[in-house]
Amino acid sequence: MNDHARFTCDFTRREFLTTTALAGAGMLIGASAIGQPSSATLRKRYALVGVGGRSSMYREAILKTYAQHHEMVGFCDVNLGRLKLAQAKARAMAGVEVPIYEAKDFDRMVRETKPNVVIVTTKDATHSQYIIRAMELGCDVMTEKPMTTDEKKCRAILETQRKTGRHCRVTFNYRYSPPRTQVKDLLMSGVIGDILSVDFHWLLDTQHGADYFRRWHSNKVNSGGLMVHKATHHFDLVNWWLSAVPVSVMAIGKREFYTPQMAKRLGLQSHHERCRTCPEKGACTFCLDLAANKDYKELYLDQEHYDGYFRDRCVFRPDIDIEDTMNVQVRYNTGVTMAYSLNAFNAWEGYIICFNGTKGRLEHKEEETVYVNRDGSVPGALKKEGTYIRIYPLRAPAYEVPVWSGEGDHGGGDDVMLDDLFLPEKKPDKYLRAADQRGGAYSILTGIAANHSFVSGKAVQVADLVSGIPLPDYPAMPPHTLPVPMPPRG
Numbered sequence: 467m468n469d470h471a472r473f474t475c476d477f478t479r480r481e482f483l484t485t486t487a488l489a490g491a492g493m494l495i496g497a498s499a500i501g502q503p504s505s506a507t508l509r510k511r512y513a514l515v516g517v518g519g520r521s522s523m524y525r526e527a528i529l530k531t532y533a534q535h536h537e538m539v540g541f542c543d544v545n546l547g548r549l550k551l552a553q554a555k556a557r558a559m560a561g562v563e564v565p566i567y568e569a570k571d572f573d574r575m576v577r578e579t580k581p582n583v584v585i586v587t588t589k590d591a592t593h594s595q596y597i598i599r600a601m602e603l604g605c606d607v608m609t610e611k612p613m614t615t616d617e618k619k620c621r622a623i624l625e626t627q628r629k630t631g632r633h634c635r636v637t638f639n640y641r642y643s644p645p646r647t648q649v650k651d652l653l654m655s656g657v658i659g660d661i662l663s664v665d666f667h668w669l670l671d672t673q674h675g676a677d678y679f680r681r682w683h684s685n686k687v688n689s690g691g692l693m694v695h696k697a698t699h700h701f702d703l704v705n706w707w708l709s710a711v712p713v714s715v716m717a718i719g720k721r722e723f724y725t726p727q728m729a730k731r732l733g734l735q736s737h738h739e740r741c742r743t744c745p746e747k748g749a750c751t752f753c754l755d756l757a758a759n760k761d762y763k764e765l766y767l768d769q770e771h772y773d774g775y776f777r778d779r780c781v782f783r784p785d786i787d788i789e790d791t792m793n794v795q796v797r798y799n800t801g802v803t804m805a806y807s808l809n810a811f812n813a814w815e816g817y818i819i820c821f822n823g824t825k826g827r828l829e830h831k832e833e834e835t836v837y838v839n840r841d842g843s844v845p846g847a848l849k850k851e852g853t854y855i856r857i858y859p860l861r862a863p864a865y866e867v868p869v870w871s872g873e874g875d876h877g878g879g880d881d882v883m884l885d886d887l888f889l890p891e892k893k894p895d896k897y898l899r900a901a902d903q904r905g906g907a908y909s910i911l912t913g914i915a916a917n918h919s920f921v922s923g924k925a926v927q928v929a930d931l932v933s934g935i936p937l938p939d940y941p942a943m944p945p946h947t948l949p950v951p952m953p954p955r956g
């Protein structure tokens with residue numbers, strides 16, 4: 467059964483009709499629909515918590531692209547200004563008045579709006595509280611990555627899911643990017659035999675990479691650092707590409723670029739609190755002008771008086787405690803080993819991954835466009851000329867494979883994933899790209915283990931952090947036991 471089909475309704479059809487009847491009569495505060503389609507058809511009900519940048523993708527999907535099958539019944543956030551903005555956007559987009567609730571009223575929102583599914587798009591370290599509470603209140607969950615940020619919260623989510631039996635979908639959009647799906651297809655085909663090791667290097671440039679150091683992500687307590695916040699994508703891809711889970715992790719990490727010392731080496735007098743009030747903004751090319759970008763202005767600058775959150779903090783502040791340079795060695799349950807690196811101050815953005823197999827090597831490079839898009843370019847879109855997949859058979863000429871194309875955000879993955887999330891009829895997916903809490907857990911545990919290894923200098927066993935996680939549903943891969951053809955003489 468696929469993920470979508472597993473989402474179930476925890477309240478009865480009778481309750482639903484009562485609710486919509488009350489709404490129709492104007493008796494349910496804020497739940498009325500202006501010009502909304504008749505509620506005679508049973509549409510799936512969603513409440514969304516965390517109405518920041520990422521939430522707009524889900525808002526548009528539910529209120530516009532897939533509105534025939536779904537409805538948005540509530541928004542929740544700690545920031546009242548962003549809540550009102552989300553409500554106004556929904557009104558402008560679909561003519562509906564989505565009720566808004568402050569975070570302290572999350573339970574009340576669920577009781578009053580009766581969602582089938584709660585979508586979690588808050589900052590990372592707060593995901594677990596909503597995932598857990600939503601499941602306890604009888605809802606299924608759709609959560610953004612990372613599922614959570616440390617092993618304790620991970621254990622609590624897994625325990626609640628087991629007790630409640632609710633479904634927890636982790637939305638790994640990267641798996642759906644056509645070139646990454648193609649890599650999975652090639653590895654499954656056995657073109658390079660069975661895989662023995664992986665070399666994987668992810669580069670963030672000084673636009674996108676720097677952006678993590680000015681936002682809430684810059685403190686581990688919020689994000690788990692880039693090892694969790696960002697690398698959850700990468701480690702999930704590797705788990706899924708290999709159909710394997712991590713067993714042990716050894717890592718070193720440091721911060722050497724986004725530091726007060728580097729500000730001085732770049733010719734600045736000092737670091738400052740934020741770009742908006744910075745006396746050196748004319749000299750600093752890392753400066754972000756929130757007022758110059760309409761989306762940033764309305765989403766963050768205009769709302770900062772509600773919670774004091776500055777989206778443009780100095781990337782050279784001393785209180786940053788995440789790494790910008792990380793090297794990780796991982797061993798998987800299938801015996802595969804990986805060398806991985808993540809650097810956040812590079813000259814280009816993207817990655818190179820090489821799979822070393824018994825019949826040859828697959829090399830894949832993706833170069834992405836600049837992320838922070840003051841020029842209107844799509845964040846995370848692929849640069850066609852910088853993206854390739856090459857096969858190097860053992861002792862035979864290498865060849866390039868035409869790359870499956872993807873348009874739009876996050877390497878073309880977002881739109882493909884949205885169809886999978888929100889179209890009611892699903893096509894069978896031989897790549898098994900839909901992930902639940904098991905894939906969510908294994909994707910964060912490599913990074914969480916790396917965070918521990920940064921401190922101890924020792925290898926960390928994943929099972930010592932969280933034990934007994936069932937294996938995720940991954941496609942079968944070429945096994946390590948089949949005969950391998952003798953390569954031709956070189």
Ligand SMILES: NC(=O)c1ccc[n+]([C@@H]2O[C@H](COP(=O)([O-])OP(=O)(O)OC[C@H]3O[C@@H](n4cnc5c(N)ncnc54)[C@H](O)[C@@H]3O)[C@@H](O)[C@H]2O)c1
Nearest residue numbers: 516517518519520543544545569587588589590592610611
């Ligand atoms: N899959 C992807 O490619 C992708 C891309 C961007 C973001 N994300 C994820 O989406 C999530 C949101 O990121 P974003 O870029 O929208 O950040 P953001 O800062 O724009 O938005 C976060 C929102 O959460 C709210 N919030 C913070 N603490 C809260 C709490 N305790 N209770 C309720 N609301 C709270 C904030 O007020 C804000 O509105 C993150 O987990 C991030 O990792 C995923």
